Amino acid sequence: MNNYNIEDILKEISQNFKNFTTEIENIESMESLYVLKTKYLGSKSFIINVLSNIKNLPNDLKPVVGKEANIVKKQIEQKINDKEKYFKSLQFEQELLKERIDLTLPGTKLNIGRKHIISQVIEEIEEIFIGMGFNIAEGPEVETEYYNFEALNTPEDHPARSLHDTFFISENILLRTQTSPVQIRYMEKNKPPIYIISPGKVYRRDYDISHIPMFTQIEGLVVDYGINFRNLKWILEKFVHEIFGKERKVRFRPHYFPFTEPSAEVDVSCNICNGKGCRTCGGSGWLEILGAGMVDPNLYKYVGYNADEISGFAFGMGIERICMLKFGINDIRLFYENDLRFINQF
16 A cells, blocks of 8 residues: 555455455354454454555545445455354254254153152051051160160060160160160150050161061050950951951960060961962961060059059051061062162052
8 A cells, every 4th residue: 555556455455355255155164254254354454454554545545445445344244244143043043953842752751759668558557546546656766775675574684685686886775676665765754544656667687588677667555544455456456457458357366575464466367368278378377467465564663653553555566567468568678679660569
């Protein structure tokens, strides 16, 4: 622009625009467009250089060159903006295609949580006994030897202690082997009449198809005036018919428990053979479900009750055992293996 030849200047501006037009037609990406924009509109570009040097032109040329340069600059800016919008619209369409929902495809299945079979049966049993006037009592899972054994008529030298494979935490602190300690704790704080059940986890060192280190028990306790074995039988027969069905028969067999006397094992007629005898019931026609008995009067001295005035009974059952008999499950370990194929059946 040093010779100030107006025709050459305008011709050069026009040629610059033609070059730009040719190049922008071949642009295929946003990145290439930004490079082209820098080339034709950047601080070192030809058109910006023309506009920057207009001040050096004679006064009669400034309007002509300035006007033409600005027209070309605006046209370049417009074409670049149009191309930029085009690429952005393409990008938007591609993103829409990725996010498009095909309504003909099957929907995504949502896995809905549900209560575990153990929780379901616990609630069912609680409802049965609440309907008969019982309250629910709970206690600690980490217990002392006193509440777990001694206060339940099982002193240190008692042979029954060998029946429990106990998890000890320290010398006299353990994981409870039964929920019976709840009964002692409850009687210490309450006076008769007492009608409670105590559901909860218990721990013993066993593991096979019918035993696991942690399982669930529900024990019941009734202490009142004039309670006898006939009351115990009525309560348990009522429970069995509610949980298993009214067609099932109930049998009481003499047994031994250190904290009840007399004691009994309670059986229910086999639902597989209807009491005729099969492999499931070992040919006897009966299935054992729980233990029970009249509270041994010796227990009352630990809680300050007068054994001459009151009497009571207690019973206990394993929830897993009830579930196995109710639903025909043959391995107790299935309850805690978290296999959804098993859990989702209930």
